[in-house]
Amino acid sequence: MKLFAKFFLCAALVISAALLLSGYLLILFAHESAIGRETERALSQYQYDKFAVQASLIADADALRNGVPEVLFGRLSSELSGLTAFFAQDGTLLYTNLPPDTDYSILSGVTDDTHVHAIQTVGEEHYLMVCGKITQSGVTLYFLAATGIGAVVAQKEQMTRSFAGVYFSTLGLGMIVILALSALVTGPLKRINRAAAGIARGRYSARLPGTRGDEIGELSRSFNRMADAVEEKVAELSENARQKEEFIASFAHELKTPMTSVIGYADMLYQKTLTDGQIKEAAWYILSEGLRLEALSLKLMDLIVLNRQEFTLEGMHAEELFASIAGGLKPMLDEKQVSLHLKVSPAFIRVEYDLFKTLMLNLIDNAVKAGCDRIDVIGQPNGERYGVMVADNGRGMPAPELARITEAFYTVDKSRSRKQHGVGLGLALAARIANIHGGTLAFRSGEGIGTVAKVDLAFDKEAGDA
Numbered sequence: 001m002k003l004f005a006k007f008f009l010c011a012a013l014v015i016s017a018a019l020l021l022s023g024y025l026l027i028l029f030a031h032e033s034a035i036g037r038e039t040e041r042a043l044s045q046y047q048y049d050k051f052a053v054q055a056s057l058i059a060d061a062d063a064l065r066n067g068v069p070e071v072l073f074g075r076l077s078s079e080l081s082g083l084t085a086f087f088a089q090d091g092t093l094l095y096t097n098l099p100p101d102t103d104y105s106i107l108s109g110v111t112d113d114t115h116v117h118a119i120q121t122v123g124e125e126h127y128l129m130v131c132g133k134i135t136q137s138g139v140t141l142y143f144l145a146a147t148g149i150g151a152v153v154a155q156k157e158q159m160t161r162s163f164a165g166v167y168f169s170t171l172g173l174g175m176i177v178i179l180a181l182s183a184l185v186t187g188p189l190k191r192i193n194r195a196a197a198g199i200a201r202g203r204y205s206a207r208l209p210g211t212r213g214d215e216i217g218e219l220s221r222s223f224n225r226m227a228d229a230v231e232e233k234v235a236e237l238s239e240n241a242r243q244k245e246e247f248i249a250s251f252a253h254e255l256k257t258p259m260t261s262v263i264g265y266a267d268m269l270y271q272k273t274l275t276d277g278q279i280k281e282a283a284w285y286i287l288s289e290g291l292r293l294e295a296l297s298l299k300l301m302d303l304i305v306l307n308r309q310e311f312t313l314e315g316m317h318a319e320e321l322f323a324s325i326a327g328g329l330k331p332m333l334d335e336k337q338v339s340l341h342l343k344v345s346p347a348f349i350r351v352e353y354d355l356f357k358t359l360m361l362n363l364i365d366n367a368v369k370a371g372c373d374r375i376d377v378i379g380q381p382n383g384e385r386y387g388v389m390v391a392d393n394g395r396g397m398p399a400p401e402l403a404r405i406t407e408a409f410y411t412v413d414k415s416r417s418r419k420q421h422g423v424g425l426g427l428a429l430a431a432r433i434a435n436i437h438g439g440t441l442a443f444r445s446g447e448g449i450g451t452v453a454k455v456d457l458a459f460d461k462e463a464g465d466a
Contacts, residue, residue, distance in 0.1 A: 004186045011178045016171055023163040031156045035149070038128055039117060042147045046115070046130040049080045049145050057136040080145065083127070087142035098146055099123060106131045107142055119149065126153045188216045192223055204231035262289050264331020285328055292354050311436055313350040315460060318379050318386070321351070325360050326377070333375075336368050344379040349386050349459040351437060356457075359433040359441075363390040363453045366427065370394025370451060385439070386459035391452045397445040406431040406441060 056076055073095035077084045085096035091107055099122045106129055109116040115132030131144040191208060198206040210221035265282040268274065274282065322344045333340050360377075367375045372394035379388045397405065406427045427441070434441040434455045445451035 002186075003189065004182050007182045007185060008178055011181070012171075012175060015174045015178070019167050019170060023167060027156060027159050027163060030159060031152070034152045034155060035119070035128075038147070038149050038152055042117065042128045042130050042145070045081060045147065046117075046132070046145045049082075049084070050132065050134060050143060052076070052080060053134055053141075053143055054136045057134070057139060061137040082148070083146040085144040085146075087144070089140040089142075091142070094141070096144075098127075098144075099125070102146075104144070106144070110142060120146075126150050185216075188212075188220065192220065195223065195227070199227060199230060204234055259289075260332040260335075261328045261330070262286050264335070268331070281327075288324070289328055292357065311352045311355065313352055313437065313458070315348050315350050316353065318344050318347045318349050318459075321349070321353070321356075322360075322377060322379060325357055325364075328357075329361070329364060332368070338368055338372060339374050340364070341374070341376045343376060345381060347379070347381060347386050347459045349379075349457045351457060352433075355433045355436060359430045359455070360388075360390070362427060362430045366453075367392035367394060367451065370396070372450065381459065382456065385456035387454060387456050389452055389454045391450065393450040396447045396449050396451055397443075398447055399445075402443050402445060405443065 053076055056072070056079075060072060073084075073086045076086075077095065077097055083096075083098050085098055085102075085104065086094040087104070087107060088094055093104070096102070102122050103120060106116055106118050106120075110131050110133055112133055112135075115130060117128065117130040120127050120129055126149050127146040128149045129144060129146045131142060134141045134143050188208075195206040195208055204227065207224050207227060208220040210217055210224055212220065262285075265285050269279060269282050322342050326340050326342055329340065364375060364377075367390060370392055372392035374393050376391045377388070378391065379386065381387070431441045437455070437457055439456035442454050443451060444454070
């Protein structure tokens with residue numbers, strides 16, 4: 001059963017029971033008070049009538065010596081108020097003007113010194129009867145006086161009917177008030193339930209108004225704090241999951257080019273007859289790429305999962321750095337029949353070797369995927385910075401796409417990206433690496449004219465000149 005129905009039924013039962021009980025007690029108290037007043041009046045009247053009977057017996061003492069004539073009681077009854085009955089000492093009825101079916105068992109409770117009273121219903125009439133014993137002029141009688149109390153009974157019935165009207169009117173009005181109160185009380189709970197259901201369905205932004213100063217308001221504020229904590233925790237878990245997915249995807253992406261080099265050089269060692277110098281060079285590239293991948297996994301973890309932004313930049317000679325990068329790419333470029341041309345001005349640049357090499361490999365890999373047959377890597381001082389450009393003669397990109405190519409999981413040509421197993425993470429990672437080196441990754445491209453990628457690096461001009 002709904003809380004609304006429970007609240008409504010409980011309140012309705014309480015109000016109904018309270019009204020019935022209070023009405024019953026009120027009518028009972030009023031009726032008993034009226035009966036009490038009628039009883040006092042009847043007892044007073046009975047004493048007066050008793051004295052009148054005694055006076056009549058004294059006055060008719062001579063006539064009573066020969067018995068008690070019935071005409072005496074008829075005359076006495078006419079002089080008294082109300083209805084009367086007279087009984088002999090043995091309880092024999094001598095005279096009565098009460099209805100024939102009247103019950104006279106009240107006589108059994110009368111003693112010489114007391115009188116009794118009782119209420120009796122005869123037919124449709126209600127009487128308050130008072131009975132006592134009279135001994136006078138040698139005659140002992142039971143004298144019963146009956147006073148009609150129909151007005152009191154009718155008053156009780158009228159009060160009962162009036163109360164019934166008031167009861168049902170009040171109960172109907174009370175039901176309306178209870179409905180309104182039930183809605184007022186359960187309405188906020190329904191809102192809390194809907195908000196909780198929304199959170200259960202993943203709508204973590206659901207909140208409740210917490211302006212009320214009562215317990216409902218306090219519950220709403222507690223719910224909002226709970227929702228904030230849930231949303232924060234879900235966002236944290238989602239971010240952790242996203243970072244892990246991005247790390248796995250990025251690491252898998254970064255494995256391709258080095259593994260191509262490793263496989264290429266290993267194939268050379270296995271398939272071809274090489275000189276000692278060529279064998280040593282191939283082994284060195286295999287070793288170098290293996291060590292770089294080992295170090296790169298930890299650095300990608302720091303960069304993507306831990307969101308680390310500061311890495312130690314070390315000074316390196318630009319010619320040696322780019323020559324090392326080009327040497328590692330030779331097997332892949334030979335396989336794709338792409339020529340790589342280095343035009344690097346001497347300089348002592350500051351880079352994080354593993355991450356910078358990842359940046360360059362991504363730029364060159366994207367150039368290869370663009371269908372080029374020539375890639376130029378140009379490095380030259382540009383004011384206080386050292387500019388590095390990777391230019392290709394591939395298919396290029398439409399201008400509207402340039403602003404989005406560094407977004408994670410964004411690819412310009414979706415079908416080509418799937419065929420080449422791309423997920424759109426390479427340039428997003430390259431942009432972050434460029435930021436770590438204090439520069440930005442910029443592109444210039446056009447359909448059919450190729451693409452130029454540029455990044456600026458810090459360098460020591462004097463050390464480069466030396």
